[in-house]
Amino acid sequence: MTAAAIAVSKPKRKFKLTKRVFSYPYVLFMLLFVVIPLVMILVNAFLDSDNTLTLDNFADFFTDKSSLIILANSLLVGVITTAICLIIGYPLSYILSKMPSGRVLVLFYVLPMWVNFLIRTLATKAIFIAIDVPLGMGTVIFGMVYNYLPFMILPLHTTLSSIDRSYIEAAQDLGADSSTVFLKTVLPLSVSGIISGITMVFIPTISTFAISQLLSNGKIFLFGDSIQMKFEQGLYGVGSIMSLVMLAFVLVSNFIINRAGRKSGLSVGRSLW
Template structure:
């Protein structure tokens, strides 16, 4: 400790504008708007309505069947959305990466992202209503896929287009046909992109609430909706627990994804 103080003191005397100084505003921002709220959530999770320390909130959440069902449903919706996004997004990204004009075409996929997602979702709802489609789980999944597809395509496209052509040529020289080239060369090389894509899609989808509320008229009740309702009704304790559960989910899926990513040789470049 004394060493540290000693090391800092002379530095303070001749304060210089180093590169690091420029990061201070952001660090300050992080502390105020990321760290502080997280601490507040953590504190709230252990307080009851009269501000006494309690573990009751945990009990309420984990013994209530409906909240676990809602959580399960959310994870299920997130899973299906992610898989559909991957299934649609991968071929698109693959063909775009092979085309010379792919970069421009990717722009078209990203273009809807520039429109506010609430407006997009409301427009989707209007279209469904005009087509006389009953709002429900189907429309919610559609809305999710529609909203999050660009997040899948973008990292995949980046990874796929940065694969060195010579790997593919080498595989072909060694007698692999096109499907074998894809399965044995391109797919393993794009794993990092797939992982970024999955993380980018899965995590937001399990926490979303606006899409499910708008595209099902509130009939599909997901984890995000549940948290929102808890805070609306002033049940801060349980709401905080649920936010923490969500956070744990995010961290765990991130951790798992990183593990998978590390095991696979990071040949391709991932975007995020």
């Protein structure tokens, strides 16, 4: 993002001031709706119900076995959903990127996103009930994969279809067979897409609450559900701690994913999201 910004700002120096003015609404928006809520959560985390400073909320959370189990469940569901999305999404994007009509076909995967995800989830639930599938962990993971698959396919497709064909041709000229071409050329070149996809899927899945609630009749209780319940019951302190823990996980996973990306020579690819 910064690289792009510099690239744009260099040639037209005259309008520098105007441009900065244009960014003010966004900065204001970020302040109001991102920074201030975060600060409020941070403050709440250290307050008890009588608004006095305390660290009890941390103790409450980290000594409560059930909260930690719920967190582990959420992380596992997140990992599984992301893995399934990748296993389904990568071959699909690969095939689509090779097809001339791929761009149009990708639209079909994006199309469902135009319908509100709650409506889609409720519809999924109705289908499961109609075909007598018992609601539970299986249906929750299905719902997650169904909802987040487009977020995996889109970056993958963009990366894969933007790979220069000449790299592949060069590899073939040098005698690589199709699997070697894939492993040594296509896969490394698409790592940026994989990373964007994983980020786009894993981070939302560990924090969802609506999908798990609806598709399991509330029997699967994930971290997002727990946070929602804490806030609903007026336990703002613990709820804030849990939000912070969630935030920490998002940051850590982002960091790890990015690290992994840089390590495997990401310099060829571009960051997509």
